[in-house]
Amino acid sequence: MTAQAGVIATAPTAVGSDLQQRARQRYRRRLGLLWLARLGVAVFIVGGWQLATTWKWVDPFFYGQPSKIWQSLVTLFTQGSEFGSIWDDIGVTLREAVYGFFLGTAVGVVLGLLLGQNRFLAGVIGPYIKIVNAVPRIILGSIFLVAFGLGPFPKVLLAAVLVFFIVFFNAYQGVREVDPNLVANVRVLGASPLQVARHVTVPSALTWIIASLHTAFGFAIIGALVGEVLGSQRGIGLVISQAQGRLDPNTVFACMAIMAVITLGAEFLITLLERRVLSWRPPTHTESAGL
């Protein structure tokens, strides 16, 4: 047993401190270089954009200009949009996206798990889900708008529809990928169908479901924004469509930046959740490489 325990306990006790220090130095140098290169890319793109529009290689009237976008951002946050504080708009859009995200995820997970476990149900409903998936669902926004008016509800619905399909297909696939040996094992031990779901199917599908949430939140934001652009009383989407009417690309870019920051924040939270729920997984190389 001690030999096998040694496989696990790999912590080196007496490695030459010189070697260690050199390795650490090399690591630090590489990290510094990495960040320098990242910064360089940002400077190149934003600076290039700024210069190209200053020298009129591209028309800032259509493509905006980083400095003007920054000014728009400052204006939005100090003076607000034409409808009031920008924070209210952000709040409206975020709420729609989050509600839509949870609604779509809940329905997607439940239906995915059900259909994944029930062959007959999957056979009956499967083709229809494929058909609906082939429909450009973003157009449903128009229908929802006409049916439910200018309030937040049609946006929530649109976001939920977009989220649903991503989560559903992942949950469904996750159930299908369950190790049949594991299922046989607990069934032989006398597990009821509910216990099989609790101990095997759901934990196994969870990997897939959580992986899909990253993409799903981005789609929730898109659903909310598109819904607002189509017609609304408040929200970032409305600010965008008004700016478009004023031929003001800088404000449009500014709103894009705001939503990007929010999506990155949500992404961070989802990653935290993923780490917590999937702590049993071996660390993957892509994660440790920081991608």
Next chain:
Amino acid sequence: MNWRRATAEREPAPGRPADRSTAAGIEVHELTKQFLTPKGNVFTALQAVSFTVEPGQFVAIVGPTGCGKSTTLGQVSGLDRPSAGTVRVGGREVRGLTPGVSFMFQADALFPWKTVLGNVQIGPSLAGMPRQQAGELARDWLRRVGLRGFEDRYPHQLSGGMRKRVAMAAALINTPQILLMDEPFGALDVQTKAIMQNELLGLWEQLRPSVLFITHDLDEAVALADKVVVMTSSPGAVKAVFDIDLPRPRGEVHQIRHEPRFLELQGQIWSALKDEVERAYAQTAGAA
């Protein structure tokens, strides 16, 4: 059968007096299993297979690849239904899941999302044992398979041999009447395999469940089993049954391999198996 009474009267393992299961015999009679292939042809996996496993007996099934060995296990566990014939466990015909059965697969069917303790504890938990008590029992079993101190690890943090120990503890914790093993040590290296075989024999001698053990490895079959069933290639049928009269307890598995009686039995079984392996090979080569 004297040695069996001797073990039955032996002192139970210290601290575990109530461990003895009542093993159930298995009678497989004229078992036939047919599948419908996607092309619509009928494929006969098992053809009138009959054999018996006495209560507490260790029976190994050897045979070429694709002879329906694993299918047989599915029938005994009740996960699958026979097309014809009967399987009786403990005198009663199998309809639905057989109670008191544990499975052990070649791929260690551990829950990657449960800790070692959680994996071992699942059996008693599903049987309705309170959480704390199940945890205690699982800790005890981990100690018995030499994994004390690894309770909170996840399976991916263990070596292949350690995962096998966890799987073994998980299979035996419910003190099953019947232990079904589908090439459990097939994927292990030779040294680890020998260690695990010894441990299996040790635990089996304490608990005495009936064992149905599938393997490719003829040496393994002879070293472990009381009886070796040789199956033909598809359709799977029983070709011959050999009683292994090596005395128990067998002791170290890698030492028994050099005994004359072992070699004699091994030679007899190999000559029965050889034709089948060659036939199976010819079939697959012809199909490919």
